[in-house]
Amino acid sequence: MNNKSLAEENYLPNNLANKKEFSLKSFFLQWEWLLILILFLVFIINSILSPYxxxxxxxxxxxSTFLDKAFIxxxxxxxxIMRDIDISVGSTVALSGVVMATVYNSFGFPxxxxxxxxLAVGALCGLINGLLIVKxxxxxxxxxxxxxxxxxRGIAYIxxxxxxxxxxPDWFNYFGWxxxxxxxxxxIAFIIVAIVFTLLLHKTTFGRNVYAIGSNPTASRFSGVSVDKIRVIVFVLAGVMAAVTAIFLASRMGSTRPNVASGYELEVITMAALGGISTVGGxxxxxxxxxxxxxxxxxxxxLxxxxxxxxxxxxxxxxLLILAVATPKLKLPKFLLRK
Incomplete structure (x- = not known):
């Protein structure tokens, strides 16, 4: 048997194994359907509690009141997904906003x-995080x-x-509302960013590498994936999105101060975990x-x-954070697991 036949023999079974038949039960047992149900219940309960x-x-x-933090x-x-975490995003929001206000008010720049x-300060904060983590x-x-x-946050207070x-300026204050x-x-900005990140994660080689790093960083490194480079890029993206949050937050509030965005990291991590992002990566x-x-x-x-x-x-x-982490660990009833 020649090398080509061996390659075909090794390839075909794996290729066929990756093609899973569509299962209606598996489709409706996806985490997103539970989230749709929860969202529906939130609307029902809130409409009962308040007629407005x-x-x-x-x-x-x-x-306009809650989407600013959602960019992060x-x-x-x-x-x-890469098995990392960033609890500095709230402080990055604060520092980016404070520097923006200082550049405008104290230094007189447009x-x-x-x-x-x-945006540059946010990217720098993300770069510092990424470089420290990979080094x-x-x-x-x-x-x-x-x-x-x-x-x-300490620098912001200084x-x-x-x-x-x-x-x-008035045009900037109007931007947030x-x-x-x-x-x-x-x-509108949130929808655009959501589309960009969705395509980045699910339709690009970069996104596939992010999943690979989260599944097995060592194997990814030996497979030729630039693990350190990708991790740094993702942390820089987190810094940039924190700066975008700072812009909208400052515009909505009409000002900024060093204690803004306190607790944002908790809410952002909760959103990601509740959305089905695995806490163990991949x-x-x-x-x-x-x-x-x-x-x-x-x-x-x-509320x-x-x-x-x-x-x-x-x-x-x-x-909700505990629910998001614990629910995937619960065992489904046996009748739901039957094929």
Whole structure:
């Protein structure tokens, strides 16, 4: 038997094995269907608790209040798929926003330049995280980003102390609340970013490499995947998206200060985990993450309409995080597992 026949013999069974027959049961047991059900329940419960919840204009307007942090969830999903974590994103938001305000108010640069500087600072913060993680492999991403979380927010406090900085131009302040028709600018931006990251993860070699790193980083390295380079790029993307969050947050608030975005890392990680991103790496899809963003966002909005205390919202977010982590570990009933 020649080499070609051996290659064909080895290839065909693997190729056929990768072609799974469509199963209606498996299709409806996907995590995203549970998320759709949860989102439906959130709408039902909130509409019962408040007669103002289901107003279409109010729902569209509500996205302006929670979608700013949602930009970070996309790179966070990539980071978690790679078996890493970034708990410095909230501090990156704070530092990027503070530097942007300082460049505009203290140094007198145009707002457009200040925005570019904001994005550059976010990218730099992500680059620092990525380089530290790949250079000091004995340190976990949690330890590295815990250190940079304290570092970045500390620098923000050194720059502004405990003061706020605003006085942004009117067009910038309008950007956070403005609409095209009835659709908020931030929702349009979120849709564009969601499409870009979805295509990046699911339709490119880069995305396949991210999954491979999360499944087995050692095997990926020996297979020729630039593991360190990809990890650095993903952390830089997280920094850039944190800067985008800083821009929308500063625009919506009309100012910024060093203590903004506190707790954002908890909410972003919860969104990613609830969306089905595996906490041990290698699994997860962007669709689930997007659904989780709206579940938590509209849950917060609906409970806010009936004046539920913020502490209660934290309890609910924590419970959702536990649910997201624990549910995949539960065993399904035997009748659901039968073929």
């Amino acid at each position: 919840f289901l107003d279409a204009n109010s729902l569209l307007g509500a996205t 969830v996309f790179p966070m999903a990539l980071i978690m 707002m457009e330049i200040a925005i570019l500087v904001c 000091f492999k004995e340190l976990s991403a949690v330890i590295v980003t815990l250190g940079t979380m304290i570092l970045f 720059i502004l102390e405990d003061q706020a900085s605003g006085n942004f 403005g609409t095209a028709g009835n659709i908020p600018f931030i929702l 699994k997860g899809r962007m669709l689930g993450t997007i659904l989780a963003v709206f579940i938590i966002g509209f849950l917060q909005y609906g 806010g309409l009936i004046n539920i205390p913020s502490q209660t919202l934290l309890i609910i977010i924590g419970a």
